[in-house]
Amino acid sequence: MIEALGYEFFRSALLTGLLASIVCGIIGSYVVVKHMISISGGISHAAFGGIGLGYLLGIDPLTGAFIFTVGVAGVVWGLMERAKQHIDTLIGAIWAGGMAFGILCISLTPGYTPDLFSYLFGNILLVPPDHLVLIFLLGLVIIVLVTALYPALQAVAFDQEYATISGLPTRGLNLLILVLIAITVVVLIQVVGIILVIALLTLPPAIARPFSRTLRGLMVISTGVSMMLTTTGIFLSWIFDIPSGSSIILFGVLVYLVVTCAHIFCSLKNRNVPFLIHK
Template sequence: MDFFTEIFQYSFLANAVIASLLAAFACGIVGTYIVVRRLVFLSGGITHSSFGGIGIAYYLGLDPILGAAVFAVLSAFGIEMLSGKGSIREDSAIGILWSVGMAVGVIFVFLTPGYAPNLMSFLFGNILLVTTDNIVILAAFDVVLLAAMVIFYRAIIYTALDGEYAASRGVRVRLVNLAMLTMIALAIVLNIKVVGIVLLVSLLTLPAVTASQFCRSYKSIMVWSVVIAVFSILAALAVSNSIDVPAGALAVIVLANLFFVTKCVKKIATFAKKQIGR
C-alpha cells in the first residue's frame, strides 16, 4: 500500500503513473497495428535509428526528443520508400537504417563539446524522470491517435488485415500506411523515457501478442493490449518502488511472464477441449 499512498505525496511518482497510463494507451493502439501488419522488425529499426536524431540534437543544442522524432519519422518514410520501390528488400533497408542511426547518434554525442550526456536514460529509460511537459505532449498525442482511430478505423483495419482488399474498396493504402508509420514513429519517440530505446519494442509488441492469444477481433486485441500494458507498467512501478530496480525493465519481465502464462493456458484449454470432444 506504500506505493499507492506515495503517489499522492511525491509529484515525480504521480507523473510516472500518469505517463505510464498514457504510454500504455499509445503503445496498445499502435502495437496492435504493428503486430497485425507484422511490422515488429520495422518498429525495432525505427526505434534504434531514432538514436541518431538524439545525438544530432545534442550536438546542435536542441531538444533530443525533437531530434529523435524527426529522425524516426524520416527513417520510417525511408524504409517505406526504399522497400516500396523494390530497389532494396525491406529487411535490408531496416538493418541499414537501424545500424546507421545508432552509429550516427553515438558519434554526435561524443562530438558534443563539454560533458557527454548520460545515454543510459535514453537506451533503457527512466520513467521517474518524466516531466509535466512530457505528460502534456504524450496526452496530446494520445488524443490525436484516438481521434485518428475513431475517424479512420475502417480504413486502418482494412489496411492492417488485407492491403489488396482495402485497395479494392477504394482505400488509399499507401497513404494510410504512411500515416500509421508516422504514428508508430511518434509513439516510439514519446515513450523513450518510459522504457528506453532498447526495451521499447517489447512494450509495443508483447501486449498485442498476448492479447491475440485470447482475442479474435482487431478491436478486442487493441482494447486488451491497452489493459495489459497498463497493468504491466503499474505493476512494474509498484515493484520497482520497493526493490529499487528500473521500472522499464521490470515491465518487460511482467509482459513476458503474462505472455508465457496466457500461452500455457491456451494450450491447456485446447488440449482439454480435444479430450472432451473424443
C-alpha cells in the same frame, strides 16, 4: 506500498504509464497484426541517431530525434513500397545504422557525454509534467485518427492488396501509420526509453491476442494489459528498488510466458491430441 502514492513523482509515474499504455496499446496492436514489429524496431532505434545528431548540432535532442525519426519513417515507407521482398534486410541496416550514427555524433560532440543509458531505458519516475501533457495529446490524436479511419485501417491491415483494388489510398495509410509509430517512439523515449517502447508496442498485444476476436478488441485489451503491466512494474520497482524499465518489461515477459503456456495447454486439451488419448 500504499505510502508510495503520497509522493507526487510516484503518482505522475503511474499516470505516465497509463497514458503511454493508451498510445502503445492502439499502435502496438496495429503493428503486431500487420507484421510491422521489425519495422517499428528499426524506426525506434534509428531515433537514437536523431538524438545524437541533436547533441552534435547543439539543438534539443528530442527535437533532433523528432525530425530524424519522421524522416526515417518516410524512407522506410519508400523502401516498403518498392523493395517488398528484402524489407527485412533493409530494416536491419536502418536499425544498426541509426544507432551507430547516433554514437558517432555524440563522440564528435565536444564537451560532456550525455547519459545514453537513459535514452535506452528511460526513467518513468522522472517525467516532467509538461511532457505528460504531450503524451496525453498524442494519445488523443491517435484515438481520434484510429477511430475515424478504423474500417480503412482494418481493411489495409487484413488484406492490403484487396484494399488497393477497392480504391483505398493504402500507400497514404501506411505512411500515416509509420509516422504515428515515429512520433510515438520519440514522445515516449524520454519517459520509457527506446527498448521499453518496443516492449510496450509488442508485449501487450501478444498477451491480449488469445482473448481478442477483433482488431478493435485487441486494441482495447492490449491497452488494459499495458496499463496493468506498467502499474505493476512501477510498484515492483518501488518495492524492490530496481530500475522501473526492467521491472515493467520483465513482468510483461513473465505474463506473456504464462499466458502462452496456458493457451497451448488449453488448445492441446481441447484438441484431444492422440498421445493424450492413447495413454
